Amino acid sequence: MAAPFELSDDSVVVIIGTGAGGGVLANELAQKGVSVVSLEAGGRYLPEDYINDEWESFGQLAWLDARTTSGDWRVANDFSGLPAWIVKAVGGTTTHWAGASLRFQDHEWKAATTYGPVQGANLLDWPIDPREMDDYYTKAENKLGVTRTGDRAGLPGNNNYKVFEAGAKALGYEEVSTGRMAINSASNDDRAACQQTGFCFQGCKWGAKWSAAYTDIPRGEATGNLEVRERAHVLKIEHDDSGKVTGVLYADADGNQHLQKARIVCVAGNSIESPRLLLNSASNMFPEGLANSSGQVGRNYMRHMTGSVYAVFDKPVKMWRGTTMAGIIQDEARHDPSRGFVGGYELETLALGLPFMAAFLDPGGWGREFTTALDSYENMAGMWIVGEDMPQETNRITLNHDVKDQYGLPAPNVHFDDHPNDVAMRNHAYKQGMAVYEAVGATRVFPTPPYPSTHNLGTNRMSENSRDGVVNKHGQTHDIANLFISDGSQFTTGAAENPTLTIVALAIRQADFIAAEMGKNNI
Amino acid sequence: MTSRNTKLTRRQLLSRSAAAGAAFVVGAGYVAGSSAAWAMNVEHVQPTTMATLIQMARDIYPHDHVADEFYAAAVKGYDSADAAPMIEAGIAALDAAARGKGYASYIEAGWERDRVDILRGLENSTFFQTIRGGLVTGLYNQKAVWPLFGYEGESFSKGGYIDRGFDDINWI
Numbered sequence: 001m002a003a004p005f006e007l008s009d010d011s012v013v014v015i016i017g018t019g020a021g022g023g024v025l026a027n028e029l030a031q032k033g034v035s036v037v038s039l040e041a042g043g044r045y046l047p048e049d050y051i052n053d054e055w056e057s058f059g060q061l062a063w064l065d066a067r068t069t070s071g072d073w074r075v076a077n078d079f080s081g082l083p084a085w086i087v088k089a090v091g092g093t094t095t096h097w098a099g100a101s102l103r104f105q106d107h108e109w110k111a112a113t114t115y116g117p118v119q120g121a122n123l124l125d126w127p128i129d130p131r132e133m134d135d136y137y138t139k140a141e142n143k144l145g146v147t148r149t150g151d152r153a154g155l156p157g158n159n160n161y162k163v164f165e166a167g168a169k170a171l172g173y174e175e176v177s178t179g180r181m182a183i184n185s186a187s188n189d190d191r192a193a194c195q196q197t198g199f200c201f202q203g204c205k206w207g208a209k210w211s212a213a214y215t216d217i218p219r220g221e222a223t224g225n226l227e228v229r230e231r232a233h234v235l236k237i238e239h240d241d242s243g244k245v246t247g248v249l250y251a252d253a254d255g256n257q258h259l260q261k262a263r264i265v266c267v268a269g270n271s272i273e274s275p276r277l278l279l280n281s282a283s284n285m286f287p288e289g290l291a292n293s294s295g296q297v298g299r300n301y302m303r304h305m306t307g308s309v310y311a312v313f314d315k316p317v318k319m320w321r322g323t324t325m326a327g328i329i330q331d332e333a334r335h336d337p338s339r340g341f342v343g344g345y346e347l348e349t350l351a352l353g354l355p356f357m358a359a360f361l362d363p364g365g366w367g368r369e370f371t372t373a374l375d376s377y378e379n380m381a382g383m384w385i386v387g388e389d390m391p392q393e394t395n396r397i398t399l400n401h402d403v404k405d406q407y408g409l410p411a412p413n414v415h416f417d418d419h420p421n422d423v424a425m426r427n428h429a430y431k432q433g434m435a436v437y438e439a440v441g442a443t444r445v446f447p448t449p450p451y452p453s454t455h456n457l458g459t460n461r462m463s464e465n466s467r468d469g470v471v472n473k474h475g476q477t478h479d480i481a482n483l484f485i486s487d488g489s490q491f492t493t494g495a496a497e498n499p500t501l502t503i504v505a506l507a508i509r510q511a512d513f514i515a516a517e518m519g520k521n522n523i
Numbered sequence: 524m525t526s527r528n529t530k531l532t533r534r535q536l537l538s539r540s541a542a543a544g545a546a547f548v549v550g551a552g553y554v555a556g557s558s559a560a561w562a563m564n565v566e567h568v569q570p571t572t573m574a575t576l577i578q579m580a581r582d583i584y585p586h587d588h589v590a591d592e593f594y595a596a597a598v599k600g601y602d603s604a605d606a607a608p609m610i611e612a613g614i615a616a617l618d619a620a621a622r623g624k625g626y627a628s629y630i631e632a633g634w635e636r637d638r639v640d641i642l643r644g645l646e647n648s649t650f651f652q653t654i655r656g657g658l659v660t661g662l663y664n665q666k667a668v669w670p671l672f673g674y675e676g677e678s679f680s681k682g683g684y685i686d687r688g689f690d691d692i693n694w695i
Binding site for chain 2: 052053054055156157158159162163166194195196197198199205206315316317318320321322353354355357358359364366367368370371374375377378440
């Protein structure tokens with residue numbers, strides 16, 4: 001039911017990327033009768049195509065185009081060509097995400113005001129009042145079918161969760177549960193209930209976890225207003241002499257280049273590719289890249305303060321069985337500077353299969369210290385740490401002119417140094433995470449370093465003032481009225497929560513704004 | 524890949540082979556386990572080189588409940604025309620380092636701690652890191668290895684664990 005639009009049709013909204021931001025925006029606009037062409041660099045994979053094998057799935061779904069890294073983060077050493085573990089496919093990283101769907105806490109919209117000056121941090125308040133988001137969060141929760149919201153029940157806890165919950169309670173934590181998850185606890189919205197199969201990261205073969213790939217995308221297409229062109233990799237955004245964007249140049253699966261005209265362009269390629277595209281679209285009129293009068297394009301890259309804690313017990317856990325992210329402790333998510341850092345963090349269960357555990361437990365490790373840990377794989381429990389990291393101007397995406405991608409364009413370099421606040425928070429979280437497991441008899445614990453980034457945020461940030469950021473409160477670029485940012489790169493600050501629900505809520509909100517502005521002929 | 528040796532009895536195998544360390548025997552174009560439980564043909568690297576490489580693989584990721592044939596399978600891919608020069612040079616350097624510590628060769632160092640001590644001295648070499656990095660997938664991504672660690676792999680074909688013990692922990 002694809003609606004074929006002509007390349008020369010300059011009435012369409014072109015959306016680059018089909019993930020949580022772009023995929024939702026495309027459907028929301030299509031439902032309102034707006035003509036949309038979505039350009040997706042990856043191919044289309046549906047539940048029957050997903051592979052429940054970690055490395056094979058990685059080969060199928062991961063974004064593996066050339067990238068480089070720098071900075072003091074350990075990822076730059078351990079996974080120098082893979083700064084981020086994100087997806088190149090229709091639906092984007094909503095195929096891979098774990099499903100945790102948490103609202104920001106009110107104070108997190110106002111980080112600069114709440115935390116005060118933090119040396120080296122480029123903190124800023126979001127130009128959004130938290131109350132403006134309430135209805136959009138509700139709409140997002142209903143769209144995703146989030147458990148423990150509306151009348152939806154929570155998921156049952158698996159073995160990994162039971163260990164985690166018992167440790168949390170022994171430690172005195174009170175906010176521990178199987179969490180708010182975009183995974184059906186009962187069949188809902190034409191999607192099945194979770195069958196506790198594991199492999200949430202490899203795409204849910206039951207469709208129990210929400211992904212744009214099999215919800216918003218086909219529903220948008222069914223309206224006749226949305227055409228999704230897969231394996232269409234956008235190279236450049238074009239503009240006219242007045243500074244308005246006019247279309248995008250993309251390469252199709254065969255490498256042939258096409259120019260799709262557009263009335264509006266929305267960029268949702270994630271926090272690495274979105275700023276890279278703006279920078280690669282530099283012109284005589286915009287020599288520093290599109291929408292970059294503030295100089296903030298690519299800066300303030302955030303990846304959440306992360307890490308993991310695994311623990312070995314004297315009896316089996318079999319953590320891989322069931323939901324990958326099966327529960328959460330929220331007691332540490334508050335802002336409480338008495339702990340030695342601003343902001344907060346969540347602890348969320350996580351399981352890796354043996355192949356990924358070998359790759360991620362202690363990258364580069366070898367010998368018996370390493371292998372005796374894996375010998376106890378069956379007796380292992382695990383959790384992931386996710387907390388707010390500090391935006392820093394020097395943490396940024398730049399063009400690496402020494403390394404070219406398959407189209408001959410400069411590859412993105414991802415530079416990241418931990419802020420002292422990030423380090424203090426991570427050390428606190430390691431200590432608490434290890435204490436959770438030791439409270440229920442762990443014989444050995446592993447404070448495991450961060451994986452390649454799954455939460456990539458902030459590189460086209462939202463700001464009240466055009467000096468301070470790239471987009472306004474609607475994701476519209478300060479410089480170019482018909483150019484929007486529609487993904488996590490518009491995040492002003494990262495908050496402690498997994499970002500997808502907020503990306504979806506912002507996309508629903510942005511669709512309202514774009515449709516209204518089009519109706520008024522403002523853009 | 525490796526294959527169960529069905530043609531040779533242990534006695535026949537040993538009569539045609541020379542010992543390489545305690546765990547392996549080598550002959551013309553093959554490496555085998557001393558127990559004759561498995562054998563692997565090699566075409567591009569010397570059999571003794573491959574035996575040393577298999578020992579090195581075990582010393583990097585030692586799992587006492589994982590048999591040599593899985594380590595052999597993990598490094599079998601280096602028996603290629605492209606990789607052979609790098610492997611021969613790397614193992615030659617490993618043996619040279621072993622001789623520097625008073626052993627006849629790497630594989631003749633009898634204690635794991637002695638071999639690990641030799642490896643530590645080469646830990647930052649490209650050769651060591653190539654072998655180690657390759658083993659992360661070469662060893663742990665062998666489906667036949669997974670059950671040895673209790674890992675069950677995919678469960679979709681069995682309907683997941685909803686009725687098969689996702690919450691069957693009984694000691695917490």
